[in-house]
Amino acid sequence: MQIPVEGFMYPNEVELQWSVLIVLYPFITGLVAGAFILASLERVFRVEAVKPTYRLALLTALAFLLVAPLPLQLHLGHPERSLEMYLTPHRSSAMAMFGFVYLWYLMAVLLLEIWLDYRRDIVLKSQSTTGITRLFYRFLTFGSSNISERSLRIDDRLGYTITLIGIPSAFMLHGYVGFIFGSVKANPWWSSPLMPIVFIFSAMVSGIAAVMLLYMLSASLRGKEIDMRCVDKIAQYLMYTFIIDFSLEMLDLIQRIYEADESFRSLDFMVHTRLWTSQVIVQMLLGTVTPIALLALTQLSNFKELIRRRIYAIAGCLTVVGIFAMRWNVVIGGQLFSKSFLGYTTYKMSFATREGLLPAIVLMLLPFAFLWVLVKLLPPWPDARPASASGTAPAHGTT
């Protein structure tokens, strides 16, 4: 397949190395980190209003985290050797640490926090169900079936501590992904100390927007009333985080324009041509300025509930699309120009190949399938919490 080239590329540069799958990787881990940070708002910072989304946010984070390594795995030339990253990690490599950061976050933070939060429900379900379901829930108790008030209080305290550890871990998970790109000194489009922090804030933005959308969608599907106090609060946080994220990105942009180093002319031309649609139109105008303006509008005016809901839905969707475009522009944009700064190549996305559009779509749908299963097994809705025979109230939130 002939790849159109403009100007001069080093001969080995013509073919892009990182495809749409590598765009998914920071996008998915961003959703994980963002969803978890939203959950921690309620747990650590006692933002009571967002409580209805607490468990949904945790399950969303888990569903996406389970999928996060798959695009990487699919992209590797030798996926069968990927375990070598655990066995013989190269300590100077930012990528080598991914396995450890991922495992830490999955095992030590997310799974443990979800288990502690759901333990009471799991125990009660293991008592109230029959057959295979009973065996399944009994297995999930891991032999810990004491749900006395004292025991639940310990769960709660432990969960709180894990969330405290989880917040920097979520920052580390995604800030580290930013570092993978930001530390490549050969590539001026990526190389920036701001990259990890921009990634963290954009992660928060995408995660908060995704959970907000999922909460509104799930409430509609279940025929339940949307808790507007909750959604209003989430939208408010979304706007604040988005403003910080946008400011950081603008800071990076202004710095680049003002410094105008040797790469500037080449990158500037790329933004005005090959990345114009994905960066300026989709990421900046549609995916950033528009949702911020819409969210700001809801803060300044007293719209009716229905209108607010619609605005939040539109702003949420645009936000997620905008953050995806941001990941695309970072990953793909960073490979479209030559390191000689004398030319540009083109990204030709195939369809039904290992790194094509089809696997990317499947990988994007997979977390929703996982989430559906998780929601069935561990319902996150406050009204779906099983009551114990003795009427023991859940400890969470009571201490």
Place this chain on the structure above:
Amino acid sequence: MDITRRRLLVLLPAAAVAWKYIQAGTPEAAPNYKIVEHWWGMLIDIPKCIGCGSCVRACSEENDVPDGYFRTWIERYHVPDWKIERPEVESPDGGKQGFPPNEISDGKNFFVPKLCNHCQDSPCTQVCPVGATFVSPDGVVLVDKSYCLGCRYCVQACPYGCRFINPKTNTAEKCSLCYHRITKGLTTACCEVCPTGARQLADLKNPKDPIHEFLKTHTVQVLKPHMATGAKVFYNGMDGSVR
């Protein structure tokens, strides 16, 4: 030390991990070759290069380089007058078949052969997640293709565009400075065929190597010195427009 069953269970995985480390850092062996007595690099004399493409062809044949990929290539520069920031550069098929006659008469025209710079502080080896690419004790950056994951991070990290993914092996590949030849006392395939001596293999640890005299008497540069990679491919007569 008594080896109990329990101790053996602990020792075996530890030994396996240690062995992997040893393997990852062990270059191809050659008899009578003392690895610590060498520190390899290359000298490229730009005014001598005629852009014939012999080096690219020789490299391709010697190392079975797939079509469309290059361990070494030649660029033709045309620098119109004072516009050294915007040179016109071309490298059709990596210069493998030479270059068509140049019809532009104004400004400067010259050829620049490129290859891996075998950097002392190479960014490509720094980022490899499993250490499959490494700097050998004699200063050659090598790839262990039996160990490489094919994650392509090293390709991204190389500032000079010297790496590619071999479609046959799905692993990273680059100039090995013909390691299989130089450890047997031969020169590289590209240096051997160069009709003008524009490429010279250099052993920087060997005091008798003519490179030392050349470096004393000529002004040489490395590519992209601001990258601080410790590149060991030295260019004589390199124009400021080359990148």
